Amino acid sequence: MHCFECGIGDPAAGTYARTVRTTHRPGYGPPEILSIRDQPIPAPGPGELLVRVRAASVNRTDSGVLRGKPFIFRFFAGFPNPRFSATGCDFAGEVEAVGAGVTGFSPSDRVYGLDDTGLGSHAQYLVVSTAKAVLHMPERLTYAEAVGCTEGAYYAVNFLNKVTVSPGQRVLVIGGTGAIGSAAIQILAAQGVRVDAVCPAEHAELVRSLGATETFDSARRDHLVPGDPYDAVFDAVGKSRFHDCRPIMAAHGVYLSSELGPRGENLVLPATTRVARGQRVIFPIPRNVRGSLVSVRELVERGAFRAVIDRTYALDDVQDAFRYVESGQKVGTVVLDPG
Numbered sequence: 001m002h003c004f005e006c007g008i009g010d011p012a013a014g015t016y017a018r019t020v021r022t023t024h025r026p027g028y029g030p031p032e033i034l035s036i037r038d039q040p041i042p043a044p045g046p047g048e049l050l051v052r053v054r055a056a057s058v059n060r061t062d063s064g065v066l067r068g069k070p071f072i073f074r075f076f077a078g079f080p081n082p083r084f085s086a087t088g089c090d091f092a093g094e095v096e097a098v099g100a101g102v103t104g105f106s107p108s109d110r111v112y113g114l115d116d117t118g119l120g121s122h123a124q125y126l127v128v129s130t131a132k133a134v135l136h137m138p139e140r141l142t143y144a145e146a147v148g149c150t151e152g153a154y155y156a157v158n159f160l161n162k163v164t165v166s167p168g169q170r171v172l173v174i175g176g177t178g179a180i181g182s183a184a185i186q187i188l189a190a191q192g193v194r195v196d197a198v199c200p201a202e203h204a205e206l207v208r209s210l211g212a213t214e215t216f217d218s219a220r221r222d223h224l225v226p227g228d229p230y231d232a233v234f235d236a237v238g239k240s241r242f243h244d245c246r247p248i249m250a251a252h253g254v255y256l257s258s259e260l261g262p263r264g265e266n267l268v269l270p271a272t273t274r275v276a277r278g279q280r281v282i283f284p285i286p287r288n289v290r291g292s293l294v295s296v297r298e299l300v301e302r303g304a305f306r307a308v309i310d311r312t313y314a315l316d317d318v319q320d321a322f323r324y325v326e327s328g329q330k331v332g333t334v335v336l337d338p339g
């Protein structure tokens with residue numbers, strides 16, 4: 001066996017001599033099924049990188065992949081059992097070794113990436129194909145900040161790409177403290193759009209610092225009182241309904257939600273509202289992970305986007321991290337430090 005630190009062994013055998021700590025689950029289920037295991041370090045195959053993971057996030061996508069819910073997730077994350085026994089869909093760290101044929105990456109490069117179907121990144125090391133969304137980190141970011149620019153930002157880019165809003169137009173973001181909502185506010189503000197946001201009152205200052213002009217307390221329903229109409233309402237936490245938001249929307253306003261809504265109505269309404277040709281509902285299917293991360297990295301590099309970090313958990317506390325994420329109370333990104 002080859003060890004990349006001591007130089008002993010043979011990476012062609014598929015693993016290195018040393019072991020690493022990683023999360024492990026025997027199948028789909030709640031956070032309680034997670035344990036920590038020692039596994040051999042995988043060796044990078046052709047076109048792959050071995051990355052020493054310095055930070056990963058624990059997010060709502062990880063929770064869906066952990067539980068296999070909604071059921072359709074299993075067709076992407078593995079059926080009948082998960083493809084990766086380790087959880088985690090994003091990472092930031094250093095390239096430790098490169099596989100045959102890799103160009104553009106070298107050992108010690110600082111990289112980050114995301115695959116919303118799972119990467120097994122809740123581990124000290126991972127192997128990832130360079131065909132996936134793996135990018136060099138912006139210089140001034142910490143590893144934790146880099147993973148704060150992945151999952152939520154990816155969905156925000158994908159949702160907002162489906163609407164055309166111009167500088168000066170008005171958008172309401174419901175859920176301004178979520179990973180998706182906090183990213184959406186910054187992306188819209190960078191385009192010169194006037195953004196208002198609904199968020200917990202104690203986080204109003206944070207949300208305004210991200211670019212929101214006016215904030216509404218999420219414990220109240222003041223945002224549903226009609227005023228100047230919104231060209232788009234983006235519910236980033238999936239807590240509203242199109243019907244309730246219609247009075248605050250412009251005649252040709254667009255409604256987007258990150259959730260399916262009661263009885264999956266946000267899957268049906270796009271078709272019916274398109275026929276009616278007035279206010280519309282759009283439910284985008286996210287794609288193009290690499291393109292999304294590149295566009296967010298450009299915003300980071302020009303100082304128009306920053307990661308919102310809630311708190312950091314050690315790998316041993318991964319169950320607690322998942323429970324906290326599933327409480328629906330996080331602010332931005334929860335980070336896992338693999339140690």
Ligand SMILES: NC(=O)c1ccc[n+]([C@@H]2O[C@H](COP(=O)([O-])OP(=O)(O)OC[C@H]3O[C@@H](n4cnc5c(N)ncnc54)[C@H](OP(=O)(O)O)[C@@H]3O)[C@@H](O)[C@H]2O)c1
Pocket residue numbers: 059060061152155174175176177178179180181198199200218236237238239257258259286325328329330331332
């Ligand atoms: N469609 C997709 O492809 C997709 C992908 C990923 C995630 N999602 C879904 O998108 C949603 C958001 O994910 P996320 O990670 O961004 O959320 P998150 O970070 O878990 O959002 C939690 C934050 O939202 C706040 N919040 C909760 N209810 C609110 C409300 N009614 N109004 C305003 N703020 C509220 C919470 O504040 P409090 O603590 O005060 O409640 C908390 O600060 C989740 O439901 C997730 O399942 C969808």
